[in-house]
Amino acid sequence: MVLKEEIYKLVQLQDVDSQIYNLKSKKDNEIPKELDNLKNSFETRKKDFDVFSDKLKQLQVKKKEKELDLATKEESVKKSQGQLFQLKSNKEYQAKLTEIASLKADVSLLEEDVIKAMDEIEAADKKAKEEKSALSNEEKKYKDMETQLKNELTEIDAKIKGLEEKKSNLAKDIDKHILARYEKLIKSRYGCAMAPVNIETENCGACNMRVTSQKINEIKMYDQLVLCENCVRILYLPEDFSL
Numbered sequence: 001m002v003l004k005e006e007i008y009k010l011v012q013l014q015d016v017d018s019q020i021y022n023l024k025s026k027k028d029n030e031i032p033k034e035l036d037n038l039k040n041s042f043e044t045r046k047k048d049f050d051v052f053s054d055k056l057k058q059l060q061v062k063k064k065e066k067e068l069d070l071a072t073k074e075e076s077v078k079k080s081q082g083q084l085f086q087l088k089s090n091k092e093y094q095a096k097l098t099e100i101a102s103l104k105a106d107v108s109l110l111e112e113d114v115i116k117a118m119d120e121i122e123a124a125d126k127k128a129k130e131e132k133s134a135l136s137n138e139e140k141k142y143k144d145m146e147t148q149l150k151n152e153l154t155e156i157d158a159k160i161k162g163l164e165e166k167k168s169n170l171a172k173d174i175d176k177h178i179l180a181r182y183e184k185l186i187k188s189r190y191g192c193a194m195a196p197v198n199i200e201t202e203n204c205g206a207c208n209m210r211v212t213s214q215k216i217n218e219i220k221m222y223d224q225l226v227l228c229e230n231c232v233r234i235l236y237l238p239e240d241f242s243l
């Protein structure tokens with residue numbers, strides 16, 4: 001086993017694993033979150049619209065009640081006017097006239113209420129129509145976006161499948177023990193087991209901590225895997241592989 005070659009294979013494997021890691025994170029976190037946000041924001045908007053529609057219905061009910069009151073009062077006015085001629089005394093007649101005047105005042109108030117309710121309904125109805133059309137646009141956008149994201153999920157699955165195949169092809173040529181160490185790191189280090197050393201700044205490319213010159217010399221010797229003292233990833237020198 002030539003360690004340098006094994007490390008080169010690990011670097012190639014890491015490239016595939018990084019792609020898999022990013023795709024999985026998109027599939028398991030980003031896209032579901034985006035889908036959730038879309039759904040929530042549309043449902044909030046829809047709920048607002050439902051509340052508004054309910055208010056409109058209440059206004060219509062209120063108007064009907066007022067119209068009914070109005071009809072009843074108008075009926076009473078008619079009835080009282082009819083009774084006027086049957087009354088015997090002037091006192092009763094005057095009392096009836098007062099009653100009619102009071103009923104007529106009620107009628108006029110109710111007429112105002114009905115007109116006011118009609119104006120309110122007209123304004124609310126106009127707004128409801130606008131909101132309904134905006135909501136329907138929003139729903140279309142939401143559904144389109146949802147389809148797009150779901151298609152993206154399918155594409156991601158296909159890509160991951162292809163990369164997994166590539167990975168197993170690469171992995172089968174790697175020393176079992178080295179591969180096992182690598183896989184352990186991949187799992188525990190957010191999908192990143194390999195850290196390139198920046199030879200100029202002498203830093204670990206993954207965690208940015210300093211890598212001593214002695215460590216760099218150890219890497220160049222290719223006797224054993226050299227790990228970053230801070231993030232414990234496998235260090236390598238990109239220059240050695242013309243990377």
Ligand SMILES: [Zn+2]
Nearest residue numbers: 204207228231
């Ligand atoms: Zn490090």
